[in-house]
Amino acid sequence: MKFVMSYSCGKDSTLALYKLIEAGNEPVGLLVMVNEELDRSWFHGADYKLLDKFSKALDIPLILCPSKGEEYHIAFEKGLAEAKKRGAEIAGFGDIDIENNRQWCEARCENAGIKAEFPLWQQGRSAVVKEIIDKGFCCIIKSVNNQLLPKELLGKALSDETAEVMAAHGIDLCGENGEYHTIAVDGPVFKQKLEFDLGEIMDFGSRSVIEIR
Incomplete structure (x- = not known):
């Protein structure tokens, strides 16, 4: 369809x-x-x-x-x-x-x-993150809630390592409560890798964002 x-x-x-x-x-x-x-x-x-x-x-x-x-x-x-x-x-x-x-x-x-x-419905939040990583998607961490996660995660790819950092901070791994946001730039659904540059980190008080262009 x-x-x-x-x-x-x-x-x-x-x-x-x-x-x-x-x-x-x-x-x-x-x-x-x-x-x-x-x-x-x-x-x-x-x-x-x-x-x-x-x-x-x-x-x-x-x-x-x-x-x-x-x-x-x-x-x-x-x-x-x-x-x-x-x-x-x-x-x-x-x-x-x-x-x-x-x-x-x-x-x-x-x-x-x-x-x-809704192809992801009720699959489990941690399971969704694991599938994203295991299938080889590259998702860049674009923003974080400063009260919940360190700004050092900005610009890094969602991976087993960054997921461990998130888990250690006790957040929902899928970020469904706005703990962080990502931009997907590569993976099995992409015909070609999305070329991008990382810009400056902007601090908006409770949230920090890295420019992706």
Whole structure:
């Protein structure tokens, strides 16, 4: 079946994308929500140039959905409608176990007349991280909660070693509570490695972010 992937550029949505393709489905687009005021993707902060790199590295066209916070759901449904025009019958999501998030996604899909799929659902957070590492995905740690994790993790790849550091700090390994965010740059779903440079580390009080461009 043809599908659109709700894509954040992070580890979970990248693994979900991989699983949907492995199951024989064909991607018609990466639906990316963009913060209209910052010109960067919501939550993972990828700018338009980096998003274009993702599209080329994955060989999947973008469906960009700029929005401000208050009309986020409307913009998302417009993106689903565009995907449906391209032939998508299902929309893929990287959610693992947060029921409210799943319900939100299902409501958007119901309004757009498309089926929601959750290939990582209830697989276990630590198991998802292990699979990402074991399958050879390269996911760069882009941001950390300064109260929970050391800034030294920024710019490093998610690996057995960095996961051990996270475990030693007692966080959820999948970062589902915002402990950290990643940007996926390589792995079995990529047609070519995403070329990137690491920029400066920016401190926003409770959170630190490294520029990836």
